[in-house]
Amino acid sequence: MLNPADLTKMLNQANSGGIHTTLLVNSQGALVAFSGHGDSAVRIKATISSNIWLAYENSRHNAISDDGMHCFLASCEFGIIGVQKAGSSGVLLCMFADKTVGLGILRAKINTMATFLNGPLANIIAP
């Protein structure tokens, strides 16, 4: 069983050094879990992240090799985003960071978090 309170605490551990929001979103764009501060538009962020992921996922056969998307990083006007798949059920882990954060450290953090979450999230069955 997943304990939502623990899940939030877990996600919160990544929120340091410029990373301000960490969230889990399912493949339908609905928010699963969230940790961050001072942010009201988190549902919208979740939806957009999931939609971008799906867009790449659908067209990866043409552009990327066939073994699936591992992670994507996007550098936007006001900050950077990292998205990676966590668990086997299609749940995505998203991190939002300030512009000052290096892409490398974001990638390392998101990778560590996703590896850790793979275990507990394997319990969730894909819809």
Next chain:
Amino acid sequence: MASMDPHEGFAVGSYSKPLYPGLEDDSIVAVSSGDVKPRILIMGLRRSGKSSIQKVVFHKMSPNETLFLESTAKISKDDVSNNSFINFQIWDIPGQIDLFEPTYDLGMILSGTGALIFVVDAQDDYMEALTCLHRIVSKAYSVNPHIRFEIFIHKVDGLSDDHKIETQRDISQRANEELHESGLNDLHLSFYLTSIYDHSIFEAFSKVVQKLIPQLSTLENLLSIFVQNSGVEKTFLFDITSKIYVATDGSPVDMQSYELCCEMIDVMMDMTCIYGDESESTSEQDSTCIIRLNNSSILYLREITRFLVLVCILRDEAFTKRGIINYNILCLQNAIHSVFDVRRTAKLNGQLPIEGPSSLKQLSTSAHA
């Protein structure tokens, strides 16, 4: 629509198209500059059902109770603007009052009138009503040619379908012929078959009100864009208190879906009355209501402003993308707010801004697959 790819029909809305076709219209200036609210006059012979219509549509009276309504003796003015989006005054003018007596200031009454509804009792002999209609319409047209004339062929619940169509054809033919004979060719009459025992009266009133909303074309445009990008089948923008739909998307309106949406609003309002927190009910802006039907369609209701709700009808499959739909509704909500802000700023400055608000341009972010 049937063979829609699950990901293809969805795109995060882009509202970069020109959105203000209504702004060239002179009527918006007329509406926004005057302090007087536009009027809707309801006229007709005695006992034709004028007060009943008004009570059922704007005061939630049950249709059966209207049997006990007394004849209205004097002109009753009804301000529906304080708890509703519709910013109009409804004047119920009893049949026995002759507006053309010199005691009434006809110019004053008609100059602020947006629409004149004439109620014809279809179960009665309507010859007298037609004579009266002709007299009123031609007089009103000579005073204010901008009035829209709407004819409600009322109490059709007792008639068979064939009879209804026959009556409508007969009445419209006779009325138009008479106008033609008196040389009023530019005058256009619209006819509606109505009854207070079903939703036809709400639908007819919706259409009357829509004609008086200068932003209608913009709203319809916005809703059409929303429908295209969200995989939604049909959407209505409702005024909560009166259940009149202010706008809908471009696809034709099906009476059944309109009724479904009306019933849904009723359910939601009843639930809110029983379980809602009264202190918060005025400020709450985030009501949501979802009803799944057993024919695999879903009714989805979202609050847009205090007075307006958006009701969508969509298939089960499309609803798996609820996140995107929510996001698109948010874009739509911002756009609708901007549309009405234009009017508000115009009121404050006494003029209309030429450009639309820049906030709409920010919505062109696209995450299209």
